[in-house]
Structure formats: C-alpha cells, structure tokens
Amino acid sequence: MSKGDLLSVRDDIRVVDATLRDGGLCNDFYFTDKFVEDLYRNNINAGVDYMEFGYKASKDMFNPDKFGKWKFCDDEDIREIVGENDSPMKIAVMADVGRCDYKRDIGPKSESPVDMVRIATYINTIPVAVDMIEHCNKMGYETSINIMAVSKNRTEDIRAALDIFGKTPVNCIYIVDSYGAFYPEQIRSFAQMYLEYGEKYNKHIGIHAHNNQSLAFANTIDALQEGVSYLDCTVNGMGRGAGNCQSELLIGFLKNPKYMVEPILDHIEKYMLALKADGVKWGFDIPYILTGQRNSHPRTAMDFVKANRTDYKNLRLDLLDME
Amino acid sequence: MSKGDLLSVRDDIRVVDATLRDGGLCNDFYFTDKFVEDLYRNNINAGVDYMEFGYKASKDMFNPDKFGKWKFCDDEDIREIVGENDSPMKIAVMADVGRCDYKRDIGPKSESPVDMVRIATYINTIPVAVDMIEHCNKMGYETSINIMAVSKNRTEDIRAALDIFGKTPVNCIYIVDSYGAFYPEQIRSFAQMYLEYGEKYNKHIGIHAHNNQSLAFANTIDALQEGVSYLDCTVNGMGRGAGNCQSELLIGFLKNPKYMVEPILDHIEKYMLALKADGVKWGFDIPYILTGQRNSHPRTAMDFVKANRTDYKNLRLDLLDME
Numbered sequence: 001m002s003k004g005d006l007l008s009v010r011d012d013i014r015v016v017d018a019t020l021r022d023g024g025l026c027n028d029f030y031f032t033d034k035f036v037e038d039l040y041r042n043n044i045n046a047g048v049d050y051m052e053f054g055y056k057a058s059k060d061m062f063n064p065d066k067f068g069k070w071k072f073c074d075d076e077d078i079r080e081i082v083g084e085n086d087s088p089m090k091i092a093v094m095a096d097v098g099r100c101d102y103k104r105d106i107g108p109k110s111e112s113p114v115d116m117v118r119i120a121t122y123i124n125t126i127p128v129a130v131d132m133i134e135h136c137n138k139m140g141y142e143t144s145i146n147i148m149a150v151s152k153n154r155t156e157d158i159r160a161a162l163d164i165f166g167k168t169p170v171n172c173i174y175i176v177d178s179y180g181a182f183y184p185e186q187i188r189s190f191a192q193m194y195l196e197y198g199e200k201y202n203k204h205i206g207i208h209a210h211n212n213q214s215l216a217f218a219n220t221i222d223a224l225q226e227g228v229s230y231l232d233c234t235v236n237g238m239g240r241g242a243g244n245c246q247s248e249l250l251i252g253f254l255k256n257p258k259y260m261v262e263p264i265l266d267h268i269e270k271y272m273l274a275l276k277a278d279g280v281k282w283g284f285d286i287p288y289i290l291t292g293q294r295n296s297h298p299r300t301a302m303d304f305v306k307a308n309r310t311d312y313k314n315l316r317l318d319l320l321d322m323e
Numbered sequence: 324m325s326k327g328d329l330l331s332v333r334d335d336i337r338v339v340d341a342t343l344r345d346g347g348l349c350n351d352f353y354f355t356d357k358f359v360e361d362l363y364r365n366n367i368n369a370g371v372d373y374m375e376f377g378y379k380a381s382k383d384m385f386n387p388d389k390f391g392k393w394k395f396c397d398d399e400d401i402r403e404i405v406g407e408n409d410s411p412m413k414i415a416v417m418a419d420v421g422r423c424d425y426k427r428d429i430g431p432k433s434e435s436p437v438d439m440v441r442i443a444t445y446i447n448t449i450p451v452a453v454d455m456i457e458h459c460n461k462m463g464y465e466t467s468i469n470i471m472a473v474s475k476n477r478t479e480d481i482r483a484a485l486d487i488f489g490k491t492p493v494n495c496i497y498i499v500d501s502y503g504a505f506y507p508e509q510i511r512s513f514a515q516m517y518l519e520y521g522e523k524y525n526k527h528i529g530i531h532a533h534n535n536q537s538l539a540f541a542n543t544i545d546a547l548q549e550g551v552s553y554l555d556c557t558v559n560g561m562g563r564g565a566g567n568c569q570s571e572l573l574i575g576f577l578k579n580p581k582y583m584v585e586p587i588l589d590h591i592e593k594y595m596l597a598l599k600a601d602g603v604k605w606g607f608d609i610p611y612i613l614t615g616q617r618n619s620h621p622r623t624a625m626d627f628v629k630a631n632r633t634d635y636k637n638l639r640l641d642l643l644d645m646e
Contacts, residue, residue: 005508006506006508006509183544184507184541184545185329185544186329213540213572214534214537214539214540214541214572215541216537217536217538217541218507218540218541219541221506221507221508222507222541246537246612248609248612249536249537249612252612252616253506253536253616261616262636262639265609265635265636265639266635268609268635269635269636273633284537284607289569289571289575290575293576293584310592310596311592312588312589312591312592313585313588313589316584316585
C-alpha cells in the first residue's frame with residue numbers, strides 16, 4: 001500500500017459517494033429523479049470512482065409505500081438513471097445483514113447495472129455477512145464489508161473479524177466510525193491494524209466516517225495518509241445525524257487532476273441548499289458532539305434535533321444515564 | 324514537553340477562550356454586558372485557563388463610536404466585569420502590531436486586571452513585535468506572540484522568526500493558521516518545528532486554528548498530541564469567517580476533570596443561538612472551504628457569505644484569478 005504526501009497522486013485511491021444511501025436515511029430515500037440523474041452526472045464529472053445508490057432492503061420487511069425507491073435499489077430503477085452506465089464510475093448498493101433477502105434480491109451481475117455490493121454488519125452477525133459476501137462474489141460482484149460501530153467493540157474481536165473477512169473473497173474492508181466517536185490518533189492506529197490484515201490477505205481498506213465531532217474529513221485524510229484507499233463521502237456531508245465526510249472537502253483535497261470539485265459545488269447550490277431549506281436535517285450540530293463524545297448511538301441526538309430542542313445540558317445528562 | 328495519550332491529564336495544558344476577541348470580529352465587538360459577564364462566569368466554571376477580552380486597539384486609529392468596547396479593552400471596562408478577578412482564570416487581551424499605541428495604552432500590570440498580552444504580528448513586522456513583547460514584559464505581563472498567516476511564509480523565515488522570538492522574554496509562541504489552510508499532517512510537522520524552538524528557549528507553544536476546512540478541532544488536538552499546550556478556542560466556534568476550534572469540542576475532549584463542558588453548552592443555548600438568529604455570521608460554510616483550499620485570506624469568502632451568494636463555482640474561479 002502506498003502512502004504518499006500532500007503533493008502526490010495515489011492510483012489506489014477510490015472515492016465512494018454515499019449521498020443517496022447515507023443521505024437517504026435523512027429523507028427516507030425520497031430523492032427526485034432529477035436529483036439522482038444530476039448527482040450521477042456530477043459524480044462522474046467530479047471523478048468519483050463509485051456511486052452508491054442506496055440499500056437493497058427487503059420489500060417483505062419494509063413497506064415500499066413508506067420509502068423512496070433507493071431503499072430497495074431495484075436494478076430497473078438504477079438502469080433508468082444510468083442506462084448502460086457508459087462511464088468510468090462504478091455503481092454500488094448496500095445490503096444490510098438481517099434487512100435484506102440477498103439470495104432472492106441479488107441476482108447475477110451480468111443482468112445488473114450494479115458493480116459492487118457493500119455489505120454492512122455488526123460484529124455479532126459475521127457468519128451471515130460471510131455468507132452474503134460469498135453469495136455476491138459468486139454472482140459476480142465486487143464486495144466490501146462494513147463492520148459497523150467498532151468503537152464499541154473489543155480489539156480482540158475486531159482482529160478476529162478482520163481475520164475471518166480476510167479469508168473471504170471480499171475486496172475491501174471498511175473502518176466504520178458509526179458513532180463519530182473516533183479521534184484522529186485512534187483512526188490512525190485503527191488504520192494500521194486494518195492495513196495489517198489488508199496486506200496479509202490482499203484486501204483494500206476503506207473508511208466511512210461520521211462528523212459528530214467535526215472530525216469526518218480529518219479522520220478520512222489521516223486514514224488516507226496511513227494507506228487506506230477507499231474513501232466514503234457524501235455531497236454536503238448529507239448522512240444520518242451529523243452526516244459524513246463532505247465530498248467538497250475530500251475532492252478539493254485530492255491531488256489527482258481527475259478529481260474536480262466544481263460539479264460537487266454545482267450539486268450543492270442546485271439541490272442541497274433546497275433540501276436543507278425544506279427541513280431535511282443533517283450535519284454537524286451540538287447534540288451530535290455529545291453523543292460522539294460519549295461514544296453513543298446518534299439516535300438520541302437525532303430525536304433531540306428533530307424536536308428542535310436546545311437544552312443541551314439535559315441531553316448530556318440523559319446520555320450519562322444511558323451508560 | 325509532555326505528550327500524553329487519550330486517557331492522560333497533562334498539567335501543561337492551558338485552554339484560552341478567544342470568543343470576545345475573534346468572535347468580536349463578527350459583530351464589531353458589540354456584545355452585551357450580560358453576555359460578557361455570563362461568558363466570564365461560564366468560562367471559569369468550565370475550567371478555562373485564560374479568557375481573552377478583546378483587542379487593545381488605538382482609539383486614534385479606530386473610532387470608538389463605531390465599535391463595541393472590547394475593541395479597546397480599557398482596564399476599567401474589564402474591571403467592570405471581573406472586579407478583582409477572584410478566580411483561577413487569567414485575563415488576556417490582544418495587541419496588534421500597527422493597530423495599537425502600546426506605550427501609551429499598556430501600563431503597569433500592577434494597575435491592570437490583565438494578566439497576559441497576546442501580541443499579533445506578521446512575519447515582516449517582527450522588530451515592532453519584539454519591542455512590544457519587551458515593553459509588556461517590563462510592565463509585568465505574561466506575553467504570547469501570534470505569528471499570523473504562516474501558511475504563506477517560507478520555512479526558513481519562520482525558523483528565523485522562531486529564533487528571534489526565542490530570545491525575547493515572550494512566554495508562549497503560537498502556531499496560527501489564519502487561513503484555515505493547514506491539514507493535520509502539516510500541523511503535526513509545524514508543531515514539531517515550533518516545539519524544537521520551544522524546548523531550546525523554554526517557551527510554551529500554542530495553537531490558534533481556523534475552521535475553513537472543518538479541521539480546527541482536529542488540528543488543535545493533533546498539535547496537542549505533539550506537545551503543544553496553549554489551545555485557543557471560542558464558544559460555538561465564533562470567530563472570523565469559518566470561526567475557530569469550538570470550546571464545546573475541545574473542553575469535552577480534555578480529560579482533566581477540571582474541564583467541564585456544561586457551562587459552555589449553557590452559553591451556547593442562552594446566547595450563541597440568538598446571535599446567529601440575529602444574523603451575526605460565522606462558522607464552517609462552503610465559501611470558506613474554497614479559500615482554505617487555496618490558502619487565501621478569507622475576506623473574499625466573508626463578502627460572499629455576507630451577500631448571501633451561493634454561486635460557489637464563481638467564487639472558486641475568482642479565487643483562481645487572485646493568485
């Protein structure tokens with residue numbers, strides 16, 4: 001794995017736009033077709049390497065009348081936007097352990113516009129995740145594995161998980177800071193640990209950061225410096241709670257001339273400001289600092305923000321009570 | 324200098340609240356007395372080590388009718404708030420090279436509530452800065468020196484400056500990221516350079532970060548990890564342009580039990596939300612990313628924000644033209 005410096009270009013870098021998927025958690029995946037078409041086009045022009053369209057959720061478990069179509073990512077809906085995807089950008093979807101019917105809903109890659117299936121698991125559901133990786137690999141897809149909420153896990157268990165996933169055909173293993181709880185020095189040491197297994201098993205390592213403590217971009221570029229190469233971001237940071245590493249920060253930072261920030265700026269001006277004005281809520285805010293500092297699930301903060309509360313001290317006390 | 328880890332307490336740390344001073348740049352220093360009284364009290368309760376009240380600007384150069392009193396920081400105005408300052412928190416003011424009449428306006432410490440004079444200079448005005456340090460030292464104050472905008476300076480010149488200031492009686496030398504242009508790996512290497520001189524000349528090293536690229540907190544704690552000990556922050560990040568390292572992030576991060584984040588949360592709820600609602604502008608926003616990425620003065624972005632413009636691509640082009 002290369003590391004590079006602030007002036008170098010690393011060919012192993014892959015920028016992964018997760019706006020529809022993580023951002024969809026903020027508006028139940030109700031994006032207009034125009035939004036998605038323009039995002040697809042803007043991402044291509046910005047040099048984005050993968051665009052994640054949403055989840056492959058099971059329609060038996062989730063009522064399609066209550067979510068936009070990107071909760072389910074039917075092949076034909078993606079096809080509607082990308083056609084034959086005549087571009088260098090690859091298409092990704094996410095499949096959550098326990099929330100999808102992967103054997104039924106994820107068929108052969110030869111019939112699908114999808115290139116990569118990103119599998120999301122907690123550390124206690126690894127056997128299913130392994131089965132999903134093997135299924136998707138057999139179907140012909142690239143795969144990545146997101147081991148979520150590792151800031152709550154024991155290092156020994158994370159190492160055991162990395163060893164298990166190292167032996168699967170998965171292409172990329174992600175460091176996921178679900179709670180926005182990691183500080184840069186922790187991310188650097190996590191990156192070293194994940195890269196140790198990445199080198200042993202020949203896997204790429206990725207990072208998916210959250211911005212609870214205003215560290216999503218810092219953690220992403222610090223992981224990058226250590227050798228992590230798959231970098232998740234979302235336009236304007238749109239994502240659950242405090243949101244993600246902003247594409248406009250990451251793409252403006254990367255030195256490879258294929259990355260252009262202007263199309264991202266366009267998308268922000270044309271769409272993201274209106275989404276915010278319409279009341280879709282995401283992004284760095286005091287309540288998320290407090291859950292991040294406590295290494296807690298952001299749900300409490302999301303409810304607090306949704307209720308337009310500002311009694312931050314009470315939230316802090318509530319969080320202490322939840323430990 | 325100690326470094327510590329995420330669980331340790333370092334006795335050399337000094338948290339410096341710069342809300343009135345850097346924040347005053349956003350509202351021409353028009354804070355209500357109640358704001359300042361409560362900030363003083365909240366800072367004490369939060370464990371803040373120094374509170375900067377504003378500038379010592381010359382009333383010959385700046386019309387007192389056009390600015391709030393914290394642009395000038397008369398001793399009697401500070402006294403009005405702090406009385407005899409019967410607290411462990413020290414009082415600081417900033418004096419800008421070329422914008423103050425220090426020989427007239429900075430008298431003996433024995434007659435003043437001020438403990439520390441923070442002197443701000445550019446690299447080309449060092450002789451005046453040295454004279455100011457010597458004057459303030461002779462008057463009995465602690466002093467610090469902020470060498471501003473070093474992201475635009477040559478390393479050789481910065482080293483020469485550090486050597487000059489090392490030989491003065493200054494107590495602390497600050498790394499100042501005026502343009503919010505530094506990435507964490509640069510801050511870490513700057514910290515090492517400044518600490519080299521700090522160790523040689525027995526000076527503390529400080530950091531004053533700006534949040535243009537959402538890195539103010541990350542850069543502050545990365546500098547801290549290297550051994551930097553004077554840490555500037557402002558409540559809710561209030562400060563020029565993209566603002567500063569947020570007190571609520573920094574104080575919530577520090578492990579010394581004397582630091583309490585609750586009083587800062589109180590101040591945000593009671594005052595900062597209203598300031599923002601009243602139209603006082605500061606904080607992370609797209610235009611500041613663009614000046615930060617170009618290592619440019621934030622003025623262009625501030626004008627852009629003030630004009631409520633959102634044509635980000637044009638700003639980016641304008642910035643290219645300014646190089």
